[in-house]
Amino acid sequence: MLKIGLAQINVHAGDPRYNTAVIKDNIIQAKDAGCDIIIFPELSIPGYFIGDIWDQPDYIDDCVRFGEEIQAASDGITVIYGNVAKEAGRVNLDGRTRKYNAMFVAHNGRLISPARSPYPFYIKTLLPNYREFSDIRYFTSLMEVAQERHAFPEDFLSPVQITFDDGRTLCMGPLICEDSWDENYPFKPMSYLGQTYDIDLFINISCSPFTLGKTGRRHRLFGQAIDKISRPALYVNSTGIQNNGKNIYTFDGASGAYDRDGTLHYECQPFKEELAFVQYDETLRKFVSPAHINARQNDTADIYTSLHFGMQSFLENIGVDKVVIGVSGGIDSAVNAALYASILPPEHILLVNMPSCYNSELTKGLARDLADNIGCLYTVVPVQDSLELTRRQFDETPLYRQDTAAGHLKLTSFIEENIQARDRSSRILAAAAAAFGGVFTCNANKAESAVGYATLYGDSAGFLAATADLWKHQIYDLASYLNEHVFQREVIPQGSIDIVPSAELSASQDVTQGQGDPLIYPYHDYLFAAFIERWQRATPESILDWYLQGTLEKHIGCPVNVRTLFPHPADFIADLEKWWRLIAGFAVAKRIQSPPLISISRRSFGNDLRESQLGPYLTTRYLELKKECLRHA
Numbered sequence: 001m002l003k004i005g006l007a008q009i010n011v012h013a014g015d016p017r018y019n020t021a022v023i024k025d026n027i028i029q030a031k032d033a034g035c036d037i038i039i040f041p042e043l044s045i046p047g048y049f050i051g052d053i054w055d056q057p058d059y060i061d062d063c064v065r066f067g068e069e070i071q072a073a074s075d076g077i078t079v080i081y082g083n084v085a086k087e088a089g090r091v092n093l094d095g096r097t098r099k100y101n102a103m104f105v106a107h108n109g110r111l112i113s114p115a116r117s118p119y120p121f122y123i124k125t126l127l128p129n130y131r132e133f134s135d136i137r138y139f140t141s142l143m144e145v146a147q148e149r150h151a152f153p154e155d156f157l158s159p160v161q162i163t164f165d166d167g168r169t170l171c172m173g174p175l176i177c178e179d180s181w182d183e184n185y186p187f188k189p190m191s192y193l194g195q196t197y198d199i200d201l202f203i204n205i206s207c208s209p210f211t212l213g214k215t216g217r218r219h220r221l222f223g224q225a226i227d228k229i230s231r232p233a234l235y236v237n238s239t240g241i242q243n244n245g246k247n248i249y250t251f252d253g254a255s256g257a258y259d260r261d262g263t264l265h266y267e268c269q270p271f272k273e274e275l276a277f278v279q280y281d282e283t284l285r286k287f288v289s290p291a292h293i294n295a296r297q298n299d300t301a302d303i304y305t306s307l308h309f310g311m312q313s314f315l316e317n318i319g320v321d322k323v324v325i326g327v328s329g330g331i332d333s334a335v336n337a338a339l340y341a342s343i344l345p346p347e348h349i350l351l352v353n354m355p356s357c358y359n360s361e362l363t364k365g366l367a368r369d370l371a372d373n374i375g376c377l378y379t380v381v382p383v384q385d386s387l388e389l390t391r392r393q394f395d396e397t398p399l400y401r402q403d404t405a406a407g408h409l410k411l412t413s414f415i416e417e418n419i420q421a422r423d424r425s426s427r428i429l430a431a432a433a434a435a436f437g438g439v440f441t442c443n444a445n446k447a448e449s450a451v452g453y454a455t456l457y458g459d460s461a462g463f464l465a466a467t468a469d470l471w472k473h474q475i476y477d478l479a480s481y482l483n484e485h486v487f488q489r490e491v492i493p494q495g496s497i498d499i500v501p502s503a504e505l506s507a508s509q510d511v512t513q514g515q516g517d518p519l520i521y522p523y524h525d526y527l528f529a530a531f532i533e534r535w536q537r538a539t540p541e542s543i544l545d546w547y548l549q550g551t552l553e554k555h556i557g558c559p560v561n562v563r564t565l566f567p568h569p570a571d572f573i574a575d576l577e578k579w580w581r582l583i584a585g586f587a588v589a590k591r592i593q594s595p596p597l598i599s600i601s602r603r604s605f606g607n608d609l610r611e612s613q614l615g616p617y618l619t620t621r622y623l624e625l626k627k628e629c630l631r632h633a
């Protein structure tokens with residue numbers, strides 16, 4: 001019987017000293033508990049998302065030294081951990097220090113190398129290079145190691161034979177995260193190892209961020225691969241948050257043990273540090289400790305858990321514990337306020353309502369109700385005077401050219417919409433945050449960010465856009481969830497949920513007349529998601545094609561019949577092109593300047609979706625389809 005510790009630790013990316021201390025502490029606990037093996041996640045010393053710090057040889061050397069300390073702490077126990085490995089005398093393809101994303105197995109102060117490896121550690125075979133992952137930018141893979149020796153990965157990929165002090169042995173199949181996500185790779189490390197060697201147990205160490213729906217997919221995928229080779233496996237992932245600048249990722253962990261038929265036997269608590277112990281019967285090749293699997297939650301509960309954990313950890317990381325939130329009476333600001341209220345004490349939250357002449361009594365009342373429900377600080381700072389001052393200043397200040405008056409700049413109603421939004425954020429909220437000793441938030445949602453329906457340096461500003469990866473329908477679901485499950489009372493006023501979403505920045509956006517945003521969320525949420533989140537991303541060509549075939553709703557998953565929204569094809573096309581021009585045009589410029597966000601989707605704006613500032617492009621086939629469609633209409 002082997003006792004194995006799964007150390008789902010909160011890896012602090014960029015702080016190897018802290019991580020090493022945590023690892024050592026867990027090793028002591030595991031020894032005290034009589035463990036034979038303890039396992040830590042991928043890159044648990046340096047962290048994973050550390051940006052181009054990977055280009056600093058001094059940092060790498062420090063991590064290598066900390067790795068040696070962990071190795072030295074392995075007396076009487078086998079310690080399996082992820083760290084960067086460095087090779088002197090070779091360089092990566094970019095000419096920088098040769099680095100491997102590696103798994104180390106230390107026992108009694110010595111490293112045990114995989115049977116056929118040229119190095120005393122296992123090198124990650126498959127390096128992900130999509131979405132937020134950039135392993136290829138920083139690491140050399142086992143595939144490349146084989147290639148440069150004119151060999152095959154099979155020549156090096158091999159199990160680690162662990163011999164315990166009492167003479168028992170364990171043939172372990174080493175895997176690092178992506179090695180088990182092998183669907184689209186021609187070489188599949190897990191199947192190869194399973195078919196070639198008599199593996200007792202696979203061990204996958206990971207650094208795999210949370211994405212909505214991914215936990216289930218991970219279990220399915222691993223389960224299927226394990227079932228095929230009929231060998232049990234352990235999976236150890238990190239928890240905590242890591243970021244790549246624009247995107248903050250939460251790590252749910254979900255470390256666990258899989259039986260040889262691929263069923264999950266044990267699962268660690270999501271989003272929590274845990275040192276779990278499992279008992280493994282090496283003769284039966286079976287986990288014999290009590291089974292435990294977490295209850296599955298619905299998507300909205302998962303979103304809440306991830307956001308709550310991500311926001312709380314981010315605030316802790318940047319050392320901020322006070323926030324100022326502009327509250328309009330609308331849903332987006334209310335959801336953000338409620339999220340912060342689930343993290344910070346009410347006296348650390350200041351809500352500011354900033355009405356102009358366009359704001360209704362209804363929304364002003366809703367903003368106040370929200371603050372009362374939370375029990376936080378609240379104030380009203382009208383922006384009408386400053387709007388009028390700006391108007392007057394432009395009216396009264398002529399332009400000159402070489403001392404000759406050259407007219408006036410004219411402020412249109414549209415420009416005045418943005419003046420109000422900028423005044424609120426750049427002038428009032430920024431000053432209030434400084435005076436309050438905190439930061440001010442950006443309450444954007446993903447639909448607005450997609451088309452840039454927000455003011456540059458206005459409501460698109462803030463220290464963090466916590467909900468910017470949520471479509472509007474997800475914001476509504478979250479609002480109900482916060483009231484029903486988190487607070488179990490009406491914190492977000494029902495009126496803010498029922499009211500038409502509106503910027504209330506002009507007379508034409510009067511909520512009391514039911515006038516709101518130009519976005520039809522039950523359609524546009526799904527249209528934009530098709531442009532952004534589909535693995536094979538859609539363009540107006542695919543959308544028009546599906547529209548003409550009558551399958552658009554099915555393809556984009558939209559709950560409304562699009563033909564009832566746009567009875568004439570010309571209107572459908574005009575709408576499609578209007579938003580596409582913004583999505584691929586000016587909105588890109590806005591997104592580049594927007595705050596970091598918490599990533600929860602399969603594709604979030606930021607470094608997950610890399611964007612160049614280019615003009616919007618319509619493909620040749622789209623133009624043909626459009627011509628055809630309008631001719632027959």
Ligand SMILES: Nc1ncnc2c1ncn2[C@@H]1O[C@H](COP(=O)(O)OP(=O)(O)OC[C@H]2O[C@@H]([n+]3cccc(C(=O)O)c3)[C@H](O)[C@@H]2O)[C@@H](O)[C@H]1O
Nearest residue numbers: 417418421452453454455456458459502503504505586589
């Ligand atoms: N390509 C480019 N790259 C970088 N900057 C560019 C640019 N083109 C214009 N600009 C600059 O951007 C400025 C225009 O941008 P901006 O001021 O944002 O204005 P704009 O994008 O023209 O309009 C923003 C829209 O968002 C709506 N909005 C605003 C605020 C809140 C809400 C709400 O839902 O609550 C809605 C508002 O009603 C308006 O329809 C120009 O004056 C110019 O300085």
Ligand SMILES: Nc1ncnc2c1ncn2[C@@H]1O[C@H](COP(=O)(O)OP(=O)(O)OP(=O)(O)O)[C@@H](O)[C@H]1O
Nearest residue numbers: 326327328330331332333353354443459501502503
């Ligand atoms: N009258 C206002 N007072 C204070 N802040 C405001 C006001 N109007 C807008 N804001 C700020 O600008 C942000 C953007 O406005 P927006 O209208 O998109 O969001 P919302 O009003 O919260 O929700 P909705 O779009 O559903 O009405 C708000 O989240 C809020 O922070």
Ligand SMILES: NC(=O)CC[C@H](N)C(=O)O
Nearest residue numbers: 128177178181207208209
């Ligand atoms: N660290 C990794 O290799 C991450 C890639 C992997 N597919 C994941 O998200 O889990």
